[in-house]
Amino acid sequence: MSGWWGRLDERTRQEVDANVLRDRRMTAVKAVWEALRPQGPSLSEAQLVVHARYEALADRVRHRPPDALDVSSLAARAAAFPGRVAAVEALWDGDTVHDWFVVLVAVMDDPDGEGHLAIVHQRPRGPRPGTAAAEAGRALADLLEVPFHFPSPDVPDDEVPRWRASQRSPESR
Numbered sequence: 348m349s350g351w352w353g354r355l356d357e358r359t360r361q362e363v364d365a366n367v368l369r370d371r372r373m374t375a376v377k378a379v380w381e382a383l384r385p386q387g388p389s390l391s392e393a394q395l396v397v398h399a400r401y402e403a404l405a406d407r408v409r410h411r412p413p414d415a416l417d418v419s420s421l422a423a424r425a426a427a428f429p430g431r432v433a434a435v436e437a438l439w440d441g442d443t444v445h446d447w448f449v450v451l452v453a454v455m456d457d458p459d460g461e462g463h464l465a466i467v468h469q470r471p472r473g474p475r476p477g478t479a480a481a482e483a484g485r486a487l488a489d490l491l492e493v494p495f496h497f498p499s500p501d502v503p504d505d506e507v508p509r510w511r512a513s514q515r516s517p518e519s520r
């Protein structure tokens with residue numbers, strides 16, 4: 348483990364370990380980063396400190412189950428959002444700990460915005476995140492009778508145009 352862990356005070360170490368044991372990765376990263384910020388570690392280094400704690404405490408971490416990708420679970424989440432779902436969209440994202448993953452969102456009309464449906468990580472012996480997200484997103488979009496947008500299912504790309512941008516008329520561009 349990097350020398351950053353040894354620079355944390357005991358209270359912060361206990362806080363980080365408590366968050367790791369409850370599978371609250373980002374809260375643990377925030378605690379490390381804020382405690383060490385005056386000493387100069389990057390956010391990526393804080394994430395690596397927490398990753399090392401996950402490895403050290405592996406058999407005791409209460410991992411949250413992955414987001415359900417069955418169409419009824421996704422439909423229930425979509426139904427809880429205010430307004431009407433205009434499209435289902437899959438977006439690549441990534442970080443230093445999880446590598447690339449896909450976020451499924453419901454693009455909303457009136458009110459304009461989006462709602463989080465699921466995060467799709469690589470699962471052991473499972474399909475690639477893009478494949479699993481495309482299958483789940485397409486099934487939900489078919490059920491809701493709305494478009495499904497995932498312009499790069501096979502290659503991680505977090506800079507592709509969003510669905511709303513593709514819906515603008517040439518006059519409004």
